[in-house]
Amino acid sequence: MVPAFPMAAATTPRIAVLDWGWAESLLALQVAPLAVAEAPLYGDRVVVPALPGDTIDLGLRSWPNMELLRDLKPDLILAQAGYGVSAARLNEIAPTLALPLYSTERKPLQAADDAIREIAARIGKETAAADYLQHSYARLDAVGRAAKAYDGRPVLIIKFADDRVIDIYGPGGLFDDVLNRIGIANAWDGPTNNWGFATAGLEAIGRYPDARVIIIEPGPSGTLLESALWQSLPAVRAGLVTMIPPTWVFGAFPSAMRFAEVLRHGLGIS
């Protein structure tokens, strides 16, 4: 383990981030990253916590600009293990932390917890991380207690890829871990890929007549909403459809917290 930066207390470390999950984790520790890959798109997709306006764009997450990275002379590079440029090559430029999030462990929430602690340890922000996590878990537990008042229906978390195809989030995904933590059952029992989601047609919703359908915005078009097919879905007929604002689906701890909050709001549990 490389020791924490000696100057961490005095000056802000220069951190370049190649993965949005670690960018939001860093922001949760009250540290602004120097540069983030695809920083403009982050604003559209992850939304909050927002990046400072002067964050430098590093190019594609899958294909960051290595020369710019070198030019910035960062103190630390944060990457997701196993994606894009190898840690060995990044280490030639600056000390690199390549942390797993979606791995064979299939426990992204735990991985996000471990990662935020490890990042904090590296930049001397252990107290901030402990505070953040303690506060977050307390908040999750509070949502969990409030969820006892919820009618107990299992939920189906979906996102429309287009009008015909949906992604359904299940085991191995961040949202499923959050549901487990707050004690709401996930209706989806089908197989999921490495990132904890499955892709299917609308008939997949029909397979779970008792489930409440949670749609991550943007929702389907007006034409579909008026169609006989949509109208005959058991959840639609029973009025069990809830829309929640967009949340980054492959994120880390802050995304998990945001999901918990929008879900709480969407389900009307206070």
Added chain:
Amino acid sequence: MTRRWLTPARACILIVATAISLQMLAMLGHVPMTRLAQALWQPDTRAFGEVYIHFSLLPRMLVALLAGAALAFTGAIFQQVLKNPLAEPSTLGIMSGAQLAITLLTLSIAGVSGFQRELAGLAGGLAAVAFVAGLAKRTGFAPMTLLLCGMVISFTAGSASVILSLFHHEYLRSVFIWGSGSLIQNDYGNALALSARMIVLMPLLLIFVRPLAIAGLDDASARSLGLSPASLRLLVLLIATVLSAAVVARVGVIAFVGLGASNIARLAGARTLRQRLLWASLFGAALLLLADGLVLVSAPVVGEVPTGTVTAITGALLMLVFLKTMPASPIRETSAGEASHPGGSSRRFALPLCVFAAAVAAGFSLTEHFHVGGIDPSILFSVRWPRVLTSAAAGMMLALAGSITQAITRNPIASPEGLGVSGGAGLGIILAFFLGGMASPITPLLGGIAGSVLSFCLIILVARRRNYAPAPVLLTGIAIGALTTAVISLIVASGDPRASYILAWTMGPTFRATGLVAIIAAAIAGLALVIVPLFRRWLEVLPLGDGIAKSLGIRPGLARGTLLLFAATMTGIATMVVGPLSFVGLMAPHIARAIGPRGHVGTLLTSAAVGTALMIGADWLGRTVDFPYEIPAGVIAAFIGGPYFLWVICLPRRREPTVKALVKRAS
């Protein structure tokens, strides 16, 4: 004996029966047998399973039947008008053109309606056909020229689509799903729209295509419609394009149905145009229904695969089979002779000039620091030399492979990309990712090598029985390219976060190059440069014809096989570095022939120098134009190479007699 029982009608009934049983099987997963009839005609709105069958599965069957019939019908029309058994909407570039136009539309406006999508698809499809037909017109629509033009259009449109998806992956998911040809329906909208277009356009096509079918295309019959044969032909092409573009825009990219259906109709005994149109349409409808039935039945086990992907993969394989029945190429006698190029002492200096240009480009690329002023020049040099060296090596290898491909196929518009080895390498890299994961960079490298070797073996297999005649070799390449496109579109449509990483890998980012990779690539390129002069005699004698070659003691098959192996290896290695999309292998030999010294070795060396300079330049441009985002060097090269190809085709007679000669002989 086979002929007697295998009539078109029986074959068709067999396919339809299988398809319908598969579809029924899929439906029974949603309602009990006793409710099936009820669900089909009058579903109980309270039972989702019944509504699903009535409003999703039934229109889906209709769309499969209609789209299959329309694509096969237009395929048969294209084959008739262009006198080319392999013409169909995808080989003519209509599908790629429509896809690019729709991708651009989706990026520029939010919430694209079905009608807007159709307009964009139409514009893209028409543009593609206009290009292909315009270029091939000079050759009297010679089969090979048409297919090659279609391939280049598909390649260029495809490379634009890939680069857009690399940069806008997050916003294009719906386009990818549409592009992969998913037949999922939520209402009868598409079925109605398709039948409306078919009811109007198909009879119209029948009226106009009839005179074209009459042997010899006599003017009288055409004039009876008040049109010249040429404008009649143009009109038919236009209407057929409109119909197929409508299908593409409504349903998605469903490649090869037209090809498969009309060839099956022919094999099953359809002889006249009327028979071919009728049976091709019926077979097209039946085949797409069958493919979709297979998709539906296997969905619970393997997940829902887009039907278009299934037809593209099956179709590409079918195409390889049909190559055996394809008539020998009419362009076999063409030599890539450069005798009529203007001579002059300047040609002697071309090679040193090109080498000098490459050196200047390399020096500039290694030292400029417009965007990264903070890096010490010595460090800048140490991090840049591997990518500059790999780009140079890849450019050289592609140029050598291109020169040799053009010589042995005796076709100046052939390129190593057209050999299918690049496509095969790309496919291998992708498969390696899914089997071996992303942890080690060695897996995709091995996958790429395996892919290029396998596709090379496939080419040998097909080409060998045809004594390495040019047409089968190039067509095999087109088929492998189509296979790669199908697999890539399947991956990007899946929403898998790995998609953008895989796209980046297959495009061969030069930034990835390490010192070791660069040295190995350069060593191989250097070795190739030494070997190439040894091929001089073969390259000189082979174009004179197999008879002369044999009389001079050369075994044409062996010579061509060796040259092919050399070209394939060079292409395979270069693909690892710059991806499958560059046209350097096409451009460099042309430029070399235009400016360089005569004789094969001189041309080869000049071509290598040109390729090196081009690739170094492309790498620098890609690094600079959209900083900090990097555009793959191969794609930059393709943006230059695509238009260059078109320019070569359109050259006036006195400047490029080769193409013209080819063209004359081909028609």
